[in-house]
Amino acid sequence: MTDSPARARGNNVFLALLDFFRQFGADFARGDIFVKLSLLVMGAGCFRRGQIIKGLLITLFQAVIIIFTISFALPYLADFSTLGTVTRAMVYNPDTMKNEVNDYDHSFKILLYSVVSLIVLFCALVVWLRNLRSARALEVTARQGKRVPSFIEEVKSYRNERFHITLLSLPCLGVVVFTVVPLIIMIAVAFTNYDQQHMPPGALFTWVGLANFKALFSNSITLSFGYAFFKVLRWTLIWAFAATFTCYIGGILLSIFINNAKTKCKQLWRTLFVISIAVPQFVTLLVVRNFFRNQGIVNTYMSQWGITAFLQKIGLVSESLTFIPFLTNPAWAMVMIILINIWIGVPYLMLIATGILMNIPKELYESARIDGASPFKTFIHVTMPYMLFVTAPYLVTSVVSNINNFNVIFLLTQDVYITTDQKLANANAKEIDLLVTWLYRLTQEYYNYKMASVIGIMVFVVCAVFTLLAFNIVLKRNKEDKFQL
Amino acid sequence: MKKRNVTKALSLTTRHLFLAVLSFIWLIPIFWLVANSFSVYPGINIRAFIPEAWTLENYRLLLFNSADTVARFPMWFKNTLVIAVFSCAISSVFVLMVSYAMSRMRFRGRKLLMNIGVLLGLFPGFLSMIAVYFILKSLGLTNNHWGLVMVYSGSSGLGYLIAKGFFDTISETLSESARIEGATESQVFLKIIIPLSRPIIVYTVIASFLAPWMDFVFARIILNSGMAADWTVSIGLYNMLERELINTYFARFCAGGVLISIPISVLFVIMQKFYVEGITGGSVKG
Numbered sequence: 001m002t003d004s005p006a007r008a009r010g011n012n013v014f015l016a017l018l019d020f021f022r023q024f025g026a027d028f029a030r031g032d033i034f035v036k037l038s039l040l041v042m043g044a045g046c047f048r049r050g051q052i053i054k055g056l057l058i059t060l061f062q063a064v065i066i067i068f069t070i071s072f073a074l075p076y077l078a079d080f081s082t083l084g085t086v087t088r089a090m091v092y093n094p095d096t097m098k099n100e101v102n103d104y105d106h107s108f109k110i111l112l113y114s115v116v117s118l119i120v121l122f123c124a125l126v127v128w129l130r131n132l133r134s135a136r137a138l139e140v141t142a143r144q145g146k147r148v149p150s151f152i153e154e155v156k157s158y159r160n161e162r163f164h165i166t167l168l169s170l171p172c173l174g175v176v177v178f179t180v181v182p183l184i185i186m187i188a189v190a191f192t193n194y195d196q197q198h199m200p201p202g203a204l205f206t207w208v209g210l211a212n213f214k215a216l217f218s219n220s221i222t223l224s225f226g227y228a229f230f231k232v233l234r235w236t237l238i239w240a241f242a243a244t245f246t247c248y249i250g251g252i253l254l255s256i257f258i259n260n261a262k263t264k265c266k267q268l269w270r271t272l273f274v275i276s277i278a279v280p281q282f283v284t285l286l287v288v289r290n291f292f293r294n295q296g297i298v299n300t301y302m303s304q305w306g307i308t309a310f311l312q313k314i315g316l317v318s319e320s321l322t323f324i325p326f327l328t329n330p331a332w333a334m335v336m337i338i339l340i341n342i343w344i345g346v347p348y349l350m351l352i353a354t355g356i357l358m359n360i361p362k363e364l365y366e367s368a369r370i371d372g373a374s375p376f377k378t379f380i381h382v383t384m385p386y387m388l389f390v391t392a393p394y395l396v397t398s399v400v401s402n403i404n405n406f407n408v409i410f411l412l413t414q415d416v417y418i419t420t421d422q423k424l425a426n427a428n429a430k431e432i433d434l435l436v437t438w439l440y441r442l443t444q445e446y447y448n449y450k451m452a453s454v455i456g457i458m459v460f461v462v463c464a465v466f467t468l469l470a471f472n473i474v475l476k477r478n479k480e481d482k483f484q485l
Numbered sequence: 486m487k488k489r490n491v492t493k494a495l496s497l498t499t500r501h502l503f504l505a506v507l508s509f510i511w512l513i514p515i516f517w518l519v520a521n522s523f524s525v526y527p528g529i530n531i532r533a534f535i536p537e538a539w540t541l542e543n544y545r546l547l548l549f550n551s552a553d554t555v556a557r558f559p560m561w562f563k564n565t566l567v568i569a570v571f572s573c574a575i576s577s578v579f580v581l582m583v584s585y586a587m588s589r590m591r592f593r594g595r596k597l598l599m600n601i602g603v604l605l606g607l608f609p610g611f612l613s614m615i616a617v618y619f620i621l622k623s624l625g626l627t628n629n630h631w632g633l634v635m636v637y638s639g640s641s642g643l644g645y646l647i648a649k650g651f652f653d654t655i656s657e658t659l660s661e662s663a664r665i666e667g668a669t670e671s672q673v674f675l676k677i678i679i680p681l682s683r684p685i686i687v688y689t690v691i692a693s694f695l696a697p698w699m700d701f702v703f704a705r706i707i708l709n710s711g712m713a714a715d716w717t718v719s720i721g722l723y724n725m726l727e728r729e730l731i732n733t734y735f736a737r738f739c740a741g742g743v744l745i746s747i748p749i750s751v752l753f754v755i756m757q758k759f760y761v762e763g764i765t766g767g768s769v770k771g
Contacts, residue, residue: 013597108619163670167586168598171579171642178639179605182616189616254507262497263504272508274757276515278750282701282719283742286726287518290529290735297517300531343511351757404609406702415728436609443615444706456612463607 024129027136038135042128045135049142053151058131065124073117080114083107083192084204107194107205115184119176190453199447212454221423225451228427228438233462235334236434239409240402243341244395250342251349252387256379258350259357270354273347281344285411288340292326293416299323327416330431337432341408352394353387360386396470400463406436435459518746522739528732543740555730557713558741561721564630568717569697572634576641576693581686584648585674589660602643611702618706628710633717636703637696647760651685652678688759691752698749718745 028036034048042062043055079085084105091102142148149157158166190212192198198205219226258269276284292298302308308324311317317324327333360383368378388395409432419430428446429438435455442452517534522543524536547558586592587599617636618627626632659681660673668676679686697704701719708715716724722741725734 109623112616112620112623159671160669163674164586164590164592164595166671167582167590167674168642171583172598174579174639175605175642177620178617178636179613179643182613182620183605183608185616185619186612257500258504260500262500264501269504269508271754273511274754275750276511278753279515279518279742279746280699280719280749282699282723283518283746284514286723287739287742288514290726290731291514291517293529293531295531296529297531297534301534343514347511351760400607404611406611410702436611439609440611440702449615452615453612456609459609459612460607464604467603467607 020129024133027133031132031136032139035132035135035139038132039128042131045131045138049138049148051138051148051151051154054154061127065120068120069117072113073121076110076113077117079105079110081207083206084110087204088201104201105204106200107192107198108200111188111192112181112185115181115188119181119184186453186456189449190457192450194449194453195451196447208450212450215451216454216458222426224423224426227423228429229455229458231424231431232429232433232435232438233458235432236403236462239334239338239434240399240405242338243345243402243405243408244399246338246342247345247349248391248395248398250346252353252383254346255350255353255357256383259354270350273350277344277347281407282411284344285340285408288343289327289412289416292336294323294325294328298326327413328418330419333413333417333432337409337412340412344408352391356387356390357383359390392474393471396467396474399470400467403434403459403463403466404436405434406440409434409437410440435462518739518742521736522743524736524739527734527736529735543736544744547737547740547744554713556725556734556737556741557716557721558718558744560714561716561718562745564715565697565717565719568630568633568637569694572637572641572697573690573694575634575638576644576696577686577690579638579642580645580648580689580693581679581682583642584645584652585678587645588649588652589655589657589674589678590670602645605643614703614706621707627707628712628715629707630715633697633704633707636707637700638693641693648685648689651682655681684759688756691756692760695749695752695756698745 028039034044037044038046041059043057043059046052046055046058084107086102086105088104089102090099092098093100138148191207191209192205193208193211194205197203215223215225216229217226254273257263258266263269290296299308302324303322308317308322311324312319312321318329325332326336364382364386365378368382373381413430413432414437417430417432419425421431424430428442428448433441436459439452439455439459442448442455520534520536521530523539523541524530525538525540525542526536527543530536546553547556550556587595614636621627621629621632621635624632626635655678660677663673663677698718700717701723704717705720705723708717708720713721713724718741722738722745724730725738725741731738
């Protein structure tokens with residue numbers, strides 16, 4: 001009854017919406033008085049057709065929503081435009097003869113509960129509109145002399161034709177509560193002045209429009225977010241691509257090398273490499289960080305073997321140091337971070353590549369062999385194109401997850417790396433920070449939620465632009481690809 | 486002929502020698518971790534890679550010294566185990582439900598939901614975490630293990646892609662014939678598909694069980710009271726490396742790292758078998 005025109009139009013949300021309202025109007029116009037009444041008392045349509053229990057439940061839902069709106073949603077939504085006006089203060093109470101905390105406004109709670117209220121009210125609106133349409137559908141069923149489904153039958157339909165609703169409702173609720181609502185709140189925070197000077201409950205924060213976005217692109221000595229942002233963004237992108245591609249190529253080469261017919265004990269070699277990733281990252285990375293400390297074991301050996309002196313001679317290590325600044329000098333740290341990430345990432349890729357390599361059609365290799373291609377040529381013209389074809393979506397998502405790769409950089413450099421760039425330090429950033437680690441430090445150490453939210457939105461923009469571009473290219477190429485199965 | 490054999494043997498030896506050197510490099514930090522956990526020197530030994538003298542004292546102190554207020558390893562282990570069991574149960578059920586619905590069922594809004602899922606994945610997970618912290622705080626669920634269970638399992642439905650890839654590979658004829666014989670959709674799911682999906686169920690269960698053991702960021706935000714007894718293993722071990730503690734606790738940190746790594750790596754290796762299957766099963770069909 002509801003689906004055919006909308007489905008024919010494909011997945012365009014706006015057309016589907018338009019379609020819904022057109023049909024809603026038609027249902028309202030054609031429905032009898034009980035259908036129209038179900039806009040006022042939501043159970044009306046059900047009562048008329050004898051669905052007493054369902055009608056009662058729907059009306060109860062309506063009552064709960066009304067009570068919720070009056071007692072909870074409206075008071076918070078009223079303050080939504082200002083995010084509160086009454087600052088917390090101690091007020092003398094003549095009744096108890098003591099100083100007491102006044103009835104202050106808590107900006108964050110106003111924001112949070114307003115967002116929650118808006119979402120609940122939006123859902124209620126959808127239910128309210130759809131209710132009229134199902135009342136009309138019920139009327140049509142009854143008019144045609146068909147049997148109206150009983151309450152038990154309706155419940156049973158959630159195990160059968162409506163089973164997807166049963167499956168999806170709880171997980172979706174979880175996602176709404178733990179991802180959607182928080183994200184809406186944090187996006188809203190980007191347009192407020194929520195920071196250390198404006199921390200509830202002690203102080204209020206309020207809307208400031210696009211001021212934080214302007215700050216992100218401003219560049220002066222005291223307000224150097226613009227300087228820091230582009231530096232951090234550049235390193236984030238370099239890191240994401242370098243980390244993804246070094247591990248990708250390394251992992252494929254390693255798995256080809258191990259899978260080669262001449263290699264004995266394949267499983268043993270694989271296991272040896274997997275051990276290093278089987279240990280939790282926070283253990284291995286913290287170990288590695290201390291391994292490469294300025295006064296650490298590697299530096300002890302490096303100076304014993306004369307490597308430190310050699311590096312000083314060729315100018316890679318400053319003469320004033322007695323150690324190699326593996327994780328404390330910007331250039332050294334960047335290279336080390338990428339190298340250490342190869343150490344972590346290659347075994348993963350080796351495992352994935354091993355699975356895919358075994359699926360490469362043998363005929364491809366056969367014909368390459370008959371054509372007299374060298375192993376190198378086979379790799380370039382057969383193995384790599386096939387791997388790229390199969391793993392293209394994986395590559396795209398792994399660049400995105402490397403943009404958000406918190407663990408490696410945080411665990412290797414937190415508390416160890418100190419920036420000497422004053423402008424970066426003014427923006428609480430470091431040379432080796434990714435956007436996400438910067439975001440973390442801004443919130444956890446400096447309580448600068450407004451700028452953290454702005455940076456979070458920028459991460460989203462970067463990831464979204466990259467994903468769109470990459471998938472367009474990948475999809476276009478794959479359509480013409482010879483490996484299409 | 487003989488010369489050929491010699492070059493062949495030589496190339497075979499170089500090949501394996503190369504692999505041996507490479508895997509040795511890969512294992513150095515693990516060796517160092519194990520070596521330090523048996524070291525008599527409690528801080529970081531920077532004089533020698535192999536400790537001068539060996540002892541089991543670090544393990545004894547870590548496991549049986551209940552007077553220590555910094556290192557409460559048995560407590561941490563218990564906390565993490567409880568959190569992991571509950572969040573694993575919820576997450577696995579969520580993931581299997583979502584992936585089955587997205588893979589095998591056709592309904593209005595399916596594509597839309599999947600696109601929203603992709604969109605949400607482009608935001609840094611940490612951004613929503615800041616607000617989740619304040620939400621949990623207003624509910625009194627920070628510094629509470631249930632709050633952490635919710636954080637780990639609440640949005641787990643979004644991680645359905647690997648399991649969906651697996652469900653996509655199961656032939657439709659099976660569920661079709663069950664429907665013809667009068668099975669409901671829920672029976673098709675529970676009685677036909679689930680029994681066929683052992684590999685992906687094992688993968689999903691282990692992956693969601695391991696997440697709380699490996700996570701360190703979210704746990705540190707939610708359990709921020711500074712009460713060592715409330716922590717999970719990862720925050721506890723991280724804390725041992727604070728500047729003022731590292732010189733007394735580094736060897737014990739290593740011992741803890743070894744203890745925690747043994748069960749985790751066993752599970753990890755089991756999981757890997759199914760992970761590769763899930764990944765390739767999903768992407769080859771592309």
